[in-house]
Amino acid sequence: MAWSYEAFEDWFLGFAYSTEGTSLVHRAAGRLGLAPAIADDLRQEWVLAVRRTVAGRARGSDRLIEFVDADTSASYVTRALQNKAIDLLRKDRSTPEPIDPGRPSMAANWSDATPHELRAVSPSAEALVTERDWCETARQQITNDLHGNVLRCPGCPAPRVAQIALYAINVWCDRPTHESLPSWTAEIQGGTQELDQLIYQALLQIFPEQVQRSADGRLAANVRKMKQRCGDCVRDLLRDIARRCHTLTTGDVVSDVDGLDHG
């Protein structure tokens, strides 16, 4: 019986990051005289190539692929690994394959916190966490989530969520200390807190073509809907990022989400 795409992917990702998979990656690189330090890159390109190829096949065959068990699949992915190792020492080749559109995402699982809220809750963080450190840690966390394939949004692709979140972080980190946001953000209904205003500014800058106004100059209903939909998503992500940044920089685990909300 053939495997589904999902069954193969579950098996493959487990295999690629297992001890056995790691050993294989090192072996494939070493055989071509490449240093062990390249192993992470090789594994990443291997995983991407296999997932792209198999996803492409799955789309054309009702999501079933010919691999019948782990042994058959191992033979295929091992060959793919060797090819990717050889490609490391080939001059530029452009042979992209169709990108995997991804599977339906799971519901988001994000909690709460922002830099200012965090400081309000934990005054000690003020001394430990400089604004710049926080910004860089937050960007790194978003990067990790994006590349770790854990960014989920029911309405947008993950890169779009990352784009908006990074935009908001960059705006926040770039502004002079204590300076308030541009006055025009005040007109955005529902954006009563700094975090909301940041997100809305990001949305309006990223999707300027969607900013329509009524005769009296108010933002159109569709814009408000977009703000609500994307805003909720990005707000939750940023709060989760802030909570993790706090843990990473102070060592304290933030578990009192409600406390952060009202801190």
Added chain:
Amino acid sequence: MADTPSPRRVEFDHDLDTWTIDLDPPGPGGTATLQMSPGLRLLVDVAEPDRIGAILTSDGIGDSIATEDRAAVAAIFGRAALDELPTASAPGRSRRSPNGPEDLSEIRDHLGRLAIAEDLAIETTDQVVGAVAGAEAALHAEILRDNWHLTRDRPTSTTAAAQRLIALHASIAERITPDARDNLNRLLVEIASFTPTPTADQLRALSRNSEPRAADTKAAVGSWRPTELPVGRLDFDKRTDSPAAGQIRLDRRLFSPALLDPAVPAEVTWVRATGDLIVRCRVTRGAYLVALASHWVRAYRPDTRTVLALAPLEPIQPTGDEQWAEARLHIGDHDVISLIVDVTDAPKQRPPSVLRRTIEEATSIGSNAAHLERLTALAAIDAWETCAHTWHEANDTDRQALALARAENLALTARHEDQAAALRNQYANLHATWAATRLEPRPPAAPLVADLLVPAQ
């Protein structure tokens, strides 16, 4: 010429479940490959095309090697190499003839040149150079098809490859001027007339004799030269808050050439007042613009690969005959000193590491150095030195030493004894492992016809 085949190294890798024959690590110019069949892949050292290795995988029936692949192994590596491999079937073994000397040089020479020409045909962004390289690859494939005489089991994959490449050759007529086409055809006919195969000296003589016509061809169809910009790197001058370069070369592996023109660098504008980085890429003629939405521009730190900003590419108003796409990345005005900008259709994938990019760069420089070496020794010396420096940055002492040894060899050829001594001093103290026995370089390979179209530097 007949030679007595040296013993071949046939090994089985239990971890990777493959057989290998003479598989040496590729040198500083990287490798060109030939997928002879699903189970047989040849690796050709770009700087030393007679250094050929093979990776064999089973045909899925037990542990056997396909009969066709065994035939190819016999033709390329000698019949003795078959003794180490598992048999596909009794008839396969019975066909082997263990007696008599074997002349492997002819087939290996054609294979090496086929691999390099085919790689050049695929990798170049210049359609004419690509077509010429494809034609030369077709020529070698055709010769291989006719002279695959060491076995009665002619590999059908070679025939298929020949047909594919011959079709590519046919497309030349649509791309170059009649004069240039005549010149190319004349060169190909002359090369094909050598029996059994052109030597390096013969090809060099042919190259020299053809120089004026090659120049005409170049003038008629435009020139191609190796790209010089580092991939994606953008350095900011903090005094002016401006990027040092207004253009960046994009990593061709990350995007579809059907959508973006890989030959044209991306144009970058830094708008300090808004903190925006505007990246423009030229769209491939005839591209389906809606598909651009799958391509993202991202800016990230070279060391940590932390993404600072990303945005999808969107088509903008055409300018004349050209169509461009643009992305606006807000990176603010914070502590950005250096970053990498790329375009990718897989934004959820981590960008390549600095080491990965350095290896790419070193391989690319080495490949270009090998091209220059096929044309003229002097120009290649500097290229190999640059290549060695880049391999040093990649902490690869073996390939650094090999590149320096090649430069030294060329300096000796050009009678630059002082320069040669200096180069030898550079690699004499390097701790090479697998490369230690390969530091006496083989003579430069004969030039490809496509090499003639690339201006010597």
